[in-house]
Amino acid sequence: MTAPTTPRRQSGGLVHRAVPYRDPEHQATVLAGPVTDALEDGRRALVVVEPRCATELQRSLGRDAGVEFHPPERMHSAPPFTVAGRWSRAVREALSDGATGVCTVGQSMDLPGADGAYWTRLDLALVHALRDLPVELLCCFPDGAAGRASAGALHDEFLVDGAPVPTGCRRDDHELLAENPQPPPRDLGAPVVVLPVTLGGLGAMRRVVERQALLSGFGPSRSEDLVLAVNELVSNGVEHGSGAPVLRMWRTAGGLVAEMSDAAPCRLAFPGLAAPPVAGARGRGMWLASELSDVLQVWTAEDDPGRVSGTVVRVTMTPP
Structure with a gap:
């Protein structure tokens, strides 16, 4: 094995590299070096790879090496925006627990609903979400x-x-x-709430959301989270968008869905995905909504030219 190199950090601290491999055994071999280096440096290792590679890597490193393996089907059970948020939270939790940095390993694989566009968008979202964190992001691909x-x-x-x-x-x-657009907003049928909102109607909007949450079996704490998430989204539309966004809500098998749509376009591809600076007074709304909800999806005219007009943001939450 060649001597490991010190990762070259980008301006925000992220090292982002693609790792070619021939087969799962070779993949585990080439990953063993950077993962071992990370652990010896006081960093954590978070790995999401196919089972054969995970098994080989555990055999090579030892099951007690301290590597955190995440099941791919669980990590990737949501749209790219939400998955990137999951990675970001896992990294921030490791850092808050004393790690000096994190080595994350992932790969594209055959999973339900995850086509080429999914993996491209996820890779771009991960870079956006992790760019200011001390992360070595290794993306494996068949050579x-x-x-x-x-x-x-x-x-x-x-x-x-x-x-x-x-x-x-x-x-x-x-x-x-x-070139890799996400699917347009799925038609969920007739909503249980359709509510145009202006600045003076934010209080009434919050009461409507709370009532729908309670009717859907949410407890007080979970209802409060949903109210806060939706309030952040709608307030963004009021303050920074057209001034008159529309709130729609649905009860679905996957949970309670709340959607903010606004005629004004959003010019950011991944709004709110990266955690804002601690001292920042602005830019926290979309990020906070993502943190509070189970799934957050954003469609923008900038993100999906010709497929979406204005901005559409959906959050989904399930009862406890």
Whole structure:
């Protein structure tokens, strides 16, 4: 094995590299080096890979090495925006528990509802969510000409035999998003609430949301979380959008869904995905809504040109 290299951190602290592999056994071998380095440096390791690679990596490192393995089907059971938030929370929890940094490992794989566009959007969302954190983000992919072209479009560097190698084909994030659109908002049928909201109606809106939460079996604490999340979204539309967003709510098998739609476009591809500065007085609304809800989805005219007009944000929460 070649000597490990010190990760080259980007301006915000993130190291983001694509890792080619031939088969699960080779994948585990090439990951053992950077994961071991992370643990020896006082960092944590969070790994989401296919079962065969996970088994081989556990065998190589030892089951008591301290690596945190997350089941792929559980981690990726939501849209990319929400999954990136899950990664961000896991990293921040590790840092708050004393870790000096985190090595995260992931890979695209065959999962229900996760096509090529899903993995592209997830990779871009992860970079946005983790860019200000001391994270080494390693993205594994099957080696080959097509794989290197696809991975190279999303990464500045490959990690080959323990050494960083420039990809030479990194592409613009907005171009990649436009070429890999997410599905448009799913039709949920007739909503139980349709409520245009202006500045003077925010108080009444909060009472409507609380009533729907209680009717859906939410307890006081869970209801309060939903009210706060929806209030942040709608307030954004009132203050920074058209001034008159519309709130819609549905009861579904997956939980209570609240949607804020506004005619004003949002110019950010992943609004609110990264945690705002602690001292910042603004920019916390969308991020807070994401933290409080089970699933947050955002569709914007900038994010999905020609598919969405204005801005649509949905949060889903399930009863306790």
